[in-house]
Amino acid sequence: DSPYGSLWPLPQKVKISTVVFKLSGASFHIFDAKESSSGASCRLLQNAYRRYDEYIFTSSRKQGQNKSKKALASDMSELQVWITSADSECDSYPSVTSDESCEFTGMVFVFFHFSHLCHVNSLLHSTRRPHPCLNTSRMITEVNYLTAMAWNKFNVFHWHIVDDPSFPYLSRTFPQLSQHGAYHPYTHVYTPSDVKMIIEFARLRGIRVVPEFDTPGHTQSWGKGQKDLLTPCYSGASPSGSFGPVNPMLNTTYDFMSMFFKEVNTVFPDAYVHLGGDEVDFSCWKSNPDIQKFMEQQGFGMDYSKLESFYIQRLLDIITTTNKGYMIWQEVFDNGVKLKSDTVVHVWMGNKVEEELQKVTEAGFTTILSAPWYLDYISYGQDWQKFYRAEPLSFKGTDAQKKLVIGGEACLWGEYVDATNLTPRLWPRASAVGERLWSDRDVRDLNDAYSRLAKHRCRMVQRGIPAEPLFTGYCAHE
Numbered sequence: 001d002s003p004y005g006s007l008w009p010l011p012q013k014v015k016i017s018t019v020v021f022k023l024s025g026a027s028f029h030i031f032d033a034k035e036s037s038s039g040a041s042c043r044l045l046q047n048a049y050r051r052y053d054e055y056i057f058t059s060s061r062k063q064g065q066n067k068s069k070k071a072l073a074s075d076m077s078e079l080q081v082w083i084t085s086a087d088s089e090c091d092s093y094p095s096v097t098s099d100e101s102c103e104f105t106g107m108v109f110v111f112f113h114f115s116h117l118c119h120v121n122s123l124l125h126s127t128r129r130p131h132p133c134l135n136t137s138r139m140i141t142e143v144n145y146l147t148a149m150a151w152n153k154f155n156v157f158h159w160h161i162v163d164d165p166s167f168p169y170l171s172r173t174f175p176q177l178s179q180h181g182a183y184h185p186y187t188h189v190y191t192p193s194d195v196k197m198i199i200e201f202a203r204l205r206g207i208r209v210v211p212e213f214d215t216p217g218h219t220q221s222w223g224k225g226q227k228d229l230l231t232p233c234y235s236g237a238s239p240s241g242s243f244g245p246v247n248p249m250l251n252t253t254y255d256f257m258s259m260f261f262k263e264v265n266t267v268f269p270d271a272y273v274h275l276g277g278d279e280v281d282f283s284c285w286k287s288n289p290d291i292q293k294f295m296e297q298q299g300f301g302m303d304y305s306k307l308e309s310f311y312i313q314r315l316l317d318i319i320t321t322t323n324k325g326y327m328i329w330q331e332v333f334d335n336g337v338k339l340k341s342d343t344v345v346h347v348w349m350g351n352k353v354e355e356e357l358q359k360v361t362e363a364g365f366t367t368i369l370s371a372p373w374y375l376d377y378i379s380y381g382q383d384w385q386k387f388y389r390a391e392p393l394s395f396k397g398t399d400a401q402k403k404l405v406i407g408g409e410a411c412l413w414g415e416y417v418d419a420t421n422l423t424p425r426l427w428p429r430a431s432a433v434g435e436r437l438w439s440d441r442d443v444r445d446l447n448d449a450y451s452r453l454a455k456h457r458c459r460m461v462q463r464g465i466p467a468e469p470l471f472t473g474y475c476a477h478e
């Protein structure tokens with residue numbers, strides 16, 4: 001058993017005391033300390049108090065206890081929240097510079113007979129910035145993953161919202177994209193109000209929503225609703241009827257992208273947008289006679305990565321006019337595209353990861369690491385330990401280079417995932433990534449982690465998130 005009980009992720013500093021108070025739902029409540037810089041008008045905080053009151057007392061209230069019983073003198077009756085940071089972000093959005101550190105002295109333990117004991121501990125949490133990516137083009141799903149993300153201290157939802165199989169994003173400017181590109185034009189789309197709801201649901205939990213509209217590859221579904229956007233592939237001298245990446249030689253392509261990303265800029269408040277740029281297959285471009293002529297005119301010879309860079313470069317120029325920062329998958333950097341200095345390079349490929357981190361940070365770019373944390377790759381056994389053991393900063397580099405790795409991201413791609421298996425496939429495996437990225441680098445004892453994670457997983461199950469088991473055993477609340 002771990003001395004830290006079910007704490008997950010492990011805070012930077014923990015002191016468990018033997019002093020224990022009893023909580024009773026009858027009298028206990030969470031409220032703002034009078035010195036706090038945020039109070040009753042801060043919806044974000046009041047919303048959190050209500051949520052945590054539910055988490056703490058729901059299980060016992062279901063047993064019909066608490067509210068009726070009168071409070072005893074020994075009960076702890078209040079938890080005061082004292083916000084010290086001047087910018088409480090009550091009505092704004094979390095950002096890459098948000099201060100997420102916190103220090104508190106209270107941990108509620110729910111015992112099986114549903115009384116509540118509160119250990120007076122001091123915990124100091126500060127983040128090493130985890131954030132998970134989810135790909136919804138291949139699946140449509142509800143938002144309880146955002147709830148579970150907050151419990152695991154994930155602070156960014158990277159929403160890979162469209163891809164080859166479907167275009168569920170309902171664009172006001174180009175409604176035909178989902179009309180023709182979604183699996184179904186009204187049961188399998190994210191309407192503007194769905195998107196707004198997801199962004200607000202995430203904001204209230206301190207989670208940023210970074211959308212990804214991946215081009216020029218992974219765009220088959222775009223072509224269903226937008227004529228001439230994709231490159232027609234040829235077999236011999238005539239079009240084959242199939243299409244490839246976005247057509248980089250037409251001005252209409254950039255007119256479209258400019259209008260589309262202007263809309264994206266207004267719909268998604270985050271300072272960053274992810275532009276993709278991964279896995280561009282050149283074969284279609286090579287087969288098209290107009291593209292071949294264009295390559296000659298541009299002096300690209302037979303190097304199609306130059307054509308990809310030409311496209312990405314013009315796309316980045318478009319995004320720069322929307323004053324958003326951008327993230328791109330590592331191939332864009334590997335292909336030598338000229339990037340703005342604040343570009344975030346997203347390292348995902350499984351080979352030579354440390355070499356890639358070394359190169360990207362040496363070039364001075366901030367970096368997000370996903371390569372060790374592709375949760376869509378499943379295997380028999382406790383693979384959470386593999387995710388837990390990965391250390392993002394073990395590559396060769398100066399301290400300045402290490403600081404450029406601003407975070408990591410667990411990815412769950414949707415080829416074999418939909419609403420039926422998203423949650424158990426995501427949790428608690430992603431929780432292992434959460435602790436790796438949140439806790440100190442030397443928090444690595446697998447036995448201690450197992451003991452805490454098994455309990456943390458049961459807490460998620462008890463709160464209604466069907467997180468899969470780590471190994472044999474059962475949850476105390478069952």
Ligand SMILES: CC(=O)N[C@H]1NC[C@H](CO)[C@H](O)[C@@H]1O
Pocket residue numbers: 218278279329348374376377413
């Ligand atoms: C950046 C990236 O990961 N691109 C592709 N790579 C393989 C993934 C499945 O593991 C997905 O197919 C994804 O679209």
